[in-house]
Amino acid sequence: xxxxxxxxxxxxxxxxxxxxxxxxxxxRGHRVTYATTALYAERVAETGAEVVPITSTWxxxxxxxxxxxxxxxxxxxMGLLLDExxxxxxxxxxxxxxxxxxxxxxxxxxGRILAGRWGVRAVxxxxxxxxxxxxxxxxxxxxFNPLSPRFLLMVVRLSRFLREEGFRDVQAFMRGDGAAxxxxxxxxxxxxxxxxxxxxxxxxGPGISERAHQGGWQPSGDLPLVLVSLGTAYNDRPGFYRxxxxxxxxxxxxxxxxxxxxxPGTLGPVPSNVEVHRHAPQLxxxxxxxxxxxHAGMGSTMESLxxxxxxxxxxxxxxxxxxxxxxxxxxxxxxxPPDGVTPDALWRAVEDVAGDGRVRERLAWMRREMxxxxxxxxxxxxxxxxxxxx
Numbered sequence: 333x334x335x336x337x338x339x340x341x342x343x344x345x346x347x348x349x350x351x352x353x354x355x356x357x358x359x360r361g362h363r364v365t366y367a368t369t370a371l372y373a374e375r376v377a378e379t380g381a382e383v384v385p386i387t388s389t390w391x392x393x394x395x396x397x398x399x400x401x402x403x404x405x406x407x408x409x410m411g412l413l414l415d416e417x418x419x420x421x422x423x424x425x426x427x428x429x430x431x432x433x434x435x436x437x438x439x440x441x442x443g444r445i446l447a448g449r450w451g452v453r454a455v456x457x458x459x460x461x462x463x464x465x466x467x468x469x470x471x472x473x474x475x476f477n478p479l480s481p482r483f484l485l486m487v488v489r490l491s492r493f494l495r496e497e498g499f500r501d502v503q504a505f506m507r508g509d510g511a512a513x514x515x516x517x518x519x520x521x522x523x524x525x526x527x528x529x530x531x532x533x534x535x536x537g538p539g540i541s542e543r544a545h546q547g548g549w550q551p552s553g554d555l556p557l558v559l560v561s562l563g564t565a566y567n568d569r570p571g572f573y574r575x576x577x578x579x580x581x582x583x584x585x586x587x588x589x590x591x592x593x594x595x596p597g598t599l600g601p602v603p604s605n606v607e608v609h610r611h612a613p614q615l616x617x618x619x620x621x622x623x624x625x626x627h628a629g630m631g632s633t634m635e636s637l638x639x640x641x642x643x644x645x646x647x648x649x650x651x652x653x654x655x656x657x658x659x660x661x662x663x664x665x666x667x668x669p670p671d672g673v674t675p676d677a678l679w680r681a682v683e684d685v686a687g688d689g690r691v692r693e694r695l696a697w698m699r700r701e702m703x704x705x706x707x708x709x710x711x712x713x714x715x716x717x718x719x720x721x722x
Contacts, residue, residue, distance in 0.1 A: 333361050333362055334362050334432065334719045335431050336430055337365050337367070337432070337446075339420075339424075339433065340436040342371060343439075345629055346436045346440070347368065347376070351375060352708045353708055354434075355708075356712040360712060365382045366384065367420075368383060368385075368386065369387060379541070384427070390412070407482045410490065411489075414490060417445070420442040427446070429452065430452060433452055433453070435447070435454060436456070437511070438460060447510070455514075457517060458514050458517060460518075461518075461523060461651070462533060464528060464529060467525040473650040490502060512718045513532060515711050515715075516536065517539060517711075519705040521698065522658060536710045537702040538635070538637075538707070540635060540638050552586060557586045557587075558585055559588045560576050560590065560624075560625040561624075561627070564611070570591075575674065576589055576678065577589070577599060577600065579675035586606075587603075587605060587606040588606075590609050590610070590611055590614075592611070596610075622686045623644060623685055624636045624644070626646070627646060627652050629652055634702075637695065642686060642695060643666075644666055644668060644682055645659050646667075647670060662694060662698065665685050
């Protein structure tokens with residue numbers, strides 16, 4: 333039995349993709365610890381992993397507008413992440429040395445640093461599109477000035493911090509060059525230029541895990557069902573939700589609408605065929621859905637593909653635009669611009685994708701690609717192979 337320590341930032345899109353892997357490693361007899369906040373402790377505990385409680389600097393702060401880790405938001409995101417990393421290291425410094433670290437690749441800097449401190453191998457989990465010299469989010473979907481004074485100052489701050497931790501090459505650290513393996517939680521067929529990524533990238537597909545903490549859900553009748561959700565981060569869009577309510581009125585559909593932290597009472601009249609939730613039990617609803625109006629976050633995208641549900645993508649930020657464009661390019665759904673969506677355009681898109689036989693064929697193809705990627709068993713096999721090299 334080996335000991336495996338999991339680390340991820342406090343965000344559904346980074347925690348959820350790792351839960352099935354943690355559960356599988358527990359099932360195989362390994363001791364798994366998982367450092368997480370109170371918000372995610374219940375779902376982590378469901379895997380059988382030992383919860384290591386931590387407190388995020390991002391919790392309970394209404395003054396933080398969530399930035400992006402690329403483009404114009406990069407400098408502010410790096411500053412927030414550096415503060416979070418310092419806080420995490422202070423809380424985790426007395427932890428027991430594991431045999432292996434498994435950590436989120438895009439944002440969990442403290443996972444990389446702790447693996448270095450302990451002198452153990454690290455496996456990175458990547459729940460989104462990855463980049464190399466053939467395709468990069470920064471070159472394809474964002475604008476960024478590497479010579480801006482704010483960015484250069486941030487690089488100096490980060491370099492000083494990393495040197496204190498024994499890392500001399502900032503770019504290598506940011507890329508995660510020290511990782512023994514990158515587990516990419518999507519099939520290679522979905523990745524742009526997927527064939528160009530080396531064997532240090534294992535495209536295992538998503539790990540879809542049951543979420544007992546969300547409770548059960550069943551449709552209320554026989555009407556076709558559409559789920560509408562903009563995810564857990566960039567979802568403060570009351571105008572969009574009002575558009576959905578207007579679009580759904582008098583339609584022969586059941587609509588499940590998730591509105592996040594927006595007060596449902598501010599949205600106006602709710603048609604009788606619409607359920608409004610703060611946070612819908614997404615997997616339970618997708619099992620019954622004929623269409624999914626989504627922000628095209630990668631977690632939601634993979635869950636929709638798992639259940640072969642066609643998507644109407646309404647992306648809210650650059651990474652989601654990349655996902656949405658890939659959805660359209662591969663024939664898995666369609667894309668609407670986030671600004672100016674009208675009730676008629678929205679509903680026409682829903683009915684079009686739900687009734688399109690070609691989209692159904694492409695969804696079935698992608699589901700086969702996901703199965704071929706191996707999913708959780710393949711990810712656990714890869715982790716155990718790395719453990720065998722220690």
